[in-house]
Amino acid sequence: MSPRPALPSWATWWQRPFPDANTLLLHGRRPALVDSGFVGHAAETAAWAHAHAGDIDLVVNTHWHSDHVGGNAALQAGGAAVAAGVPEAEAIARRDPGCCAAEYLDQPVAPYTVDVPLADGQTLRLGDADWEVVSTPGHTPGHLALWQPEERLLVVGDALSAYDVGWVNLALDGPDAAATALASLRRMADLAPRVVLPSHGEIPADAGQVLADALRRAQRLVDDPDGAVWYGARRILAFALMIREGIPAGEVEPYLHRRAWLNDAARLLDRAPEDLAAELVKTMLGSGAVVLRGGRLHAAADHAPVTAASLRVPYPRAWPPPVPRRAGSARGPAAPEGTAGP
Structure with a gap:
């Protein structure tokens, strides 16, 4: 090597x-x-x-x-x-x-x-x-x-x-x-x-x-545009499982039905969202990308645990307005060539 x-x-x-x-x-x-x-x-x-x-x-x-x-x-x-x-x-x-x-x-x-x-x-x-x-x-x-x-x-x-x-x-x-x-x-x-x-x-x-x-x-x-859609769906579901320390097996498909990305993928593939969700879980289990352990589906790839409390932040639609940075209030660098300063 x-x-x-x-x-x-x-x-x-x-x-x-x-x-x-x-x-x-x-x-x-x-x-x-x-x-x-x-x-x-x-x-x-x-x-x-x-x-x-x-x-x-x-x-x-x-x-x-x-x-x-x-x-x-x-x-x-x-x-x-x-x-x-x-x-x-x-x-x-x-x-x-x-x-x-x-x-x-x-x-x-x-x-x-x-x-x-x-x-x-x-x-x-x-x-x-x-x-x-x-x-x-x-x-x-x-x-x-x-x-x-x-x-x-x-x-x-x-x-x-x-x-x-x-x-x-x-x-x-x-x-x-x-x-x-x-x-x-x-x-x-x-x-x-x-x-x-x-x-x-x-x-x-x-x-x-x-x-x-x-x-x-x-x-x-x-x-292969359809393959590209499947590739993205597999990556997104695996990440969802990682940050939640898995999802109870009986709740995974209902969770997917509520996701905008899954519904968009179903539309692009000309599939019903329920059918796509079921096949996505089945194929990822079959490939070993996800595993069933203790009644929960987990991503198989190595990942660091995340506490549930750390996920409790608002969606961007509920973010407060940005606060303008006051001159001298931070150590931010000079703007790169061709841009205005912060």
Whole structure:
């Protein structure tokens, strides 16, 4: 097995099990964190960051799904600013009910604000190094990657990992979402990174090979839209089971019947929601992706436990209005080139 590529001394990588995304800490005069994990582990995220770097100046989100933004509120309360892609920043600012797809996916996110909107091609100072913002829509419309050209490091978010590519939402983002994700992967491959830093799983030993594999996987999603819908449904259900320490077996299908994402998937597949829910559970049990234990269905993949109390945060439609940051009230960084300050 090839050794993991070396990271520079100013970068600390924290590989985390589901339901958290991996976290990258960039040391320097203005420490920065890329992605902040799930809300159920927000205190752990903040404590880890403080122990390794002291006060965090900036949190950069690759995208707004719950496993990437869950520690934002806690870190923001400690003085950090938050940066995210322009489409997501604008929706967060207006408190759009669809923010983070939190209600749609039934994945809780604590209220936060975005202080620094990021657009494609901007240069962002993280720690003591300059990174380029690379727009990589597909998994979400506002998904972004971060490119450090001197070290040839590429933070890819959920666009790919050593074992898969990010699921796409054909219902919310349109029938071209898979093709958009494929185009983003091609753009990332063209950068020829030395190191690929994914949000889930280990750092791949061979960046070129993992990108080539991702391009083939993404092409399959383009070629098989029904398969893309099934792929997303399996990932969403597994996550729901992870963050709830399983769901009683008799309640899983009724739970699914109430989910907007399941009803959208049924529509795209021309199936009754009840039939799709039953088949989804049956096929995931058959594949071993979920297991029945103690009368509850559990996700089989390794994951960290989450307390029920930590899930009790409001949906974005009930978030309080964002509070403008007062000058000098936080340690947020200077705005990247081409943007207004927070």
